[in-house]
Structures are given as C-alpha cells and as structure tokens.
Amino acid sequence: MEAALRQIIDRVRDSADRRAPLRIRGGGTKDFHGPGAPDHAGEPLDLRPLAGIVSYEPSELVVTALAGTPLAELEALLAQHGQCLPFEPPRFAPGGTVGGMVAAGLSGPARASVGAVRDYVLGVEIVNGRGELLRFGGQVMKNVAGYDVSRLMAGAWGQLGIVTEVSLKVLPVPPAEATLRFDCGQAEALAHLHAWGGRPLPLNASCWVEDGGAGQLYVRLRGARAAVDAACRSMGGELQDAPGVPEDWQACRDQRLPWFTARAPGHALWRLSVPQTAPALALPAGVAPPLVEWHGGLRWVQAPQQQGDALRALAAQVGGSASLFVAAGAYGEGAGAVFGADSAALAAVHQRLKQAFDPAGILNPGRLL
Numbered sequence: 516m517e518a519a520l521r522q523i524i525d526r527v528r529d530s531a532d533r534r535a536p537l538r539i540r541g542g543g544t545k546d547f548h549g550p551g552a553p554d555h556a557g558e559p560l561d562l563r564p565l566a567g568i569v570s571y572e573p574s575e576l577v578v579t580a581l582a583g584t585p586l587a588e589l590e591a592l593l594a595q596h597g598q599c600l601p602f603e604p605p606r607f608a609p610g611g612t613v614g615g616m617v618a619a620g621l622s623g624p625a626r627a628s629v630g631a632v633r634d635y636v637l638g639v640e641i642v643n644g645r646g647e648l649l650r651f652g653g654q655v656m657k658n659v660a661g662y663d664v665s666r667l668m669a670g671a672w673g674q675l676g677i678v679t680e681v682s683l684k685v686l687p688v689p690p691a692e693a694t695l696r697f698d699c700g701q702a703e704a705l706a707h708l709h710a711w712g713g714r715p716l717p718l719n720a721s722c723w724v725e726d727g728g729a730g731q732l733y734v735r736l737r738g739a740r741a742a743v744d745a746a747c748r749s750m751g752g753e754l755q756d757a758p759g760v761p762e763d764w765q766a767c768r769d770q771r772l773p774w775f776t777a778r779a780p781g782h783a784l785w786r787l788s789v790p791q792t793a794p795a796l797a798l799p800a801g802v803a804p805p806l807v808e809w810h811g812g813l814r815w816v817q818a819p820q821q822q823g824d825a826l827r828a829l830a831a832q833v834g835g836s837a838s839l840f841v842a843a844g845a846y847g848e849g850a851g852a853v854f855g856a857d858s859a860a861l862a863a864v865h866q867r868l869k870q871a872f873d874p875a876g877i878l879n880p881g882r883l884l
Contacts, residue, residue: 519564528646531875539673539879542610545619547841556880562614565679579682582614589613598685601629606769614678620670623768624720627809633669635684641676644873673879675872689737694760695752697732701795704732708810709792717742722767723807724774774806778817783843785826787814789835799825
C-alpha cells in the first residue's frame with residue numbers, strides 16, 4: 516500500500532502546485548449527493564487501490580482499515596466474529612468504501628439510539644491539501660488531547676483532507692431483536708416515541724410511514740433477551756415475525772422502501788433534522804406525509820425543489836434544519852444536496868478550517884455549500 520499512498524500524496528502536491536481541483540472518489544455510491552452531482556469539479560482521484568484491513572482486534576472491539584476497503588468486506592469480517600458497525604452505514608449501491616462511509620458521515624435507522632459515524636471514529640490518517648500525511652487520534656477511546664480532528668473528518672465529504680486510513684470502534688451484535696408494528700397516525704406515533712424515550716426500553720430504531728392512507732409505526736428493539744421480551748409485553752403492538760423483517764430494515768437504511776423508490780416525477784427528497792420532540796409539521800399544500808425515522812428526529816419529505824424555502828422555514832421553527840438530499844429525478848440526476856451554515860459564526864469556522872487544511876482549495880470543491 517505504500518506505493519498507492521505515495522501516488523496519492525504526489526497527486527495532491529502536484530494539484531496544489533497547479534491549483535487543479537481533485538474529485539475524491541471511492542465506490543461512487545454517493546455521487547448523487549452534492550451540488551452539481553454527479554459532475555463535481557476536479558480531476559478524479561480514485562482511492563479504491565488503497566484497500567485492505569490493517570488490523571483487527573475482536574477482543575478490543577477495534578478495527579483499522581484503509582480507505583478504499585469495500586464496506587461489505589469490512590462488515591463481513593465483523594460478522595464472522597459476531598460484531599458490527601452499530602450506526603448501520605447506508606449502502607445506496609454496491610461498492611461503497613470505508614473512506615466514503617466516514618467522509619459522508621451518514622448513519623442508518625439506529626442512529627438516534629447508538630450514535631453517529633463520528634462517535635465510532637477513534638483515529639484517522641489523512642492527506643491534507645498540502646500533500647502532508649497526518650495522523651489524528653488512535654485506537655482507543657481516550658486518546659485525544661485538544662481538538663478531536665479525527666471526528667471532524669466524519670461528514671466533511673473530503674473537503675478537509677483525503678481519508679486514507681481509519682480506526683473504528685465496533686460492538687457485538689445484540690443477542691436479541693424484535694420489531695413491533697403500531698397502526699397510528701403521525702402525531703400519535705410521535706407521542707408514543709416521546710413517551711417510550713423516557714422509559715428504560717431497548718429502543719434501537721423506528722420508522723413511521725403512511726401506506727395507502729394508513730399510518731404505520733415500526734419499532735425495532737435490540738438488547739438482552741430478557742429486556743426485549745419484557746418490552747414486547749409492555750409496549751403492545753403487533754410482533755413482526757416474518758423472515759423478511761431484517762431485510763425491510765436494510766431497505767429503510769438504503770432507501771429502497773417503496774416510499775423512497777416511488778418518488779413522484781419532479782419531486783426531490785428532502786432531509787429534515789429536527790428535535791425528536793418536534794410535533795408533526797404542517798407541510799406545504801400538496802406535499803405528502805413524511806417518512807419519520809430516528810424516534811422523530813429525522814423527517815424525509817418528497818417535495819418540489821421550489822418548496823425548499825418553505826421546508827427550511829418549517830424546520831427552523833422547531834429548532835431544526837432542512838437540506839436537499841436528492842434532487843428531482845432519479846438518483847444521480849441533477850444537483851444533489853445543498854448545505855448551508857446555520858449562522859455567520861459557523862460559516863466563519865468552516866472557512867477557517869478549510870483554509871487551514873486545504874489552503875489551495877483543491878479538495879472536492881463544490882461538494883458542500
């Protein structure tokens with residue numbers, strides 16, 4: 516891997532000298548996501564040659580992998596030892612990589628209960644915009660003095676540095692799991708989730724969706740067998756014991772549920788991050804009810820891009836934010852996510868970080884706004 520790493524460093528230094536932008540890419544499974552997607556500016560820099568598991572200590576719950584390592588390969592290795600990535604990184608298409616997982620910082624249905632990608636990043640090796648090889652963090656939880664730069668890379672979309680290696684905390688697969696279904700409207704579902712959140716229940720994931728005009732809330736429980744069994748008895752609902760239930764949760768994670776795939780022509784997919792206790796939002800006229808995840812904290816909405824200002828205003832009213840996740844059309848068509856700093860102060864911090872890590876501005880320009 517030294518040769519592959521050296522090639523990356525040389526490419527970055529050459530690009531910095533020429534002020535030539537680089538488009539950092541792994542498996543390309545998230546090319547749809549970002550302003551101007553999939554035609555982000557810059558010469559492509561493929562990280563897939565930088566692949567392999569560097570070290571894995573199942574007893575220590577730590578794995579270190581190179582950025583181009585296929586995510587499926589890492590998860591298969593962990594499964595052999597009864598372990599997993601608890602935050603359930605989405606797979607929007609085959610071929611996703613470990614580096615792309617960290618750079619995107621996206622988490623699956625269990626995010627509200629177990630934490631985000633950044634919470635499991637122990638250390639990273641990066642190449643910054645100057646072509647310098649830097650290491651931050653390490654392979655244990657308490658190893659950081661000062662600013663935790665390693666976690667800063669999660670969700671930075673490669674704009675602060677090219678992730679070349681990452682160390683992650685992993686966890687054992689929970690011994691028991693069950694899914695309950697409740698027939699209820701969105702407001703009732705949010706009230707249930709709020710009440711359950713104040714009780715010692717092994718809540719792991721939730722999904723409310725309207726199907727054929729009827730609302731259904733699905734709640735996944737994970738933990739010790741006794742705790743899961745007790746929760747099933749006390750919470751009520753209908754136990755879902757069909758063989759395909761785990762695959763349904765994976766479809767939710769990967770946005771393959773019918774609610775996602777049947778997006779109407781001309782409608783974009785919006786991601787609203789709000790407090791879990793926020794009420795059901797009064798969406799603009801003509802906009803269908805959302806799909807609600809993360810115990811109420813994540814609301815997916817399908818609406819024309821012209822409704823963006825209205826959705827951002829709605830989210831802001833309850834202390835949240837809205838961003839365009841997939842533009843109108845199929846995945847990979849047209850412009851994707853548009854982000855903005857919530858305040859001038861935060862924007863200034865972003866700019867200073869970018870200047871410190873990538874003064875020539877060559878790393879994934881335009882990937883975020």
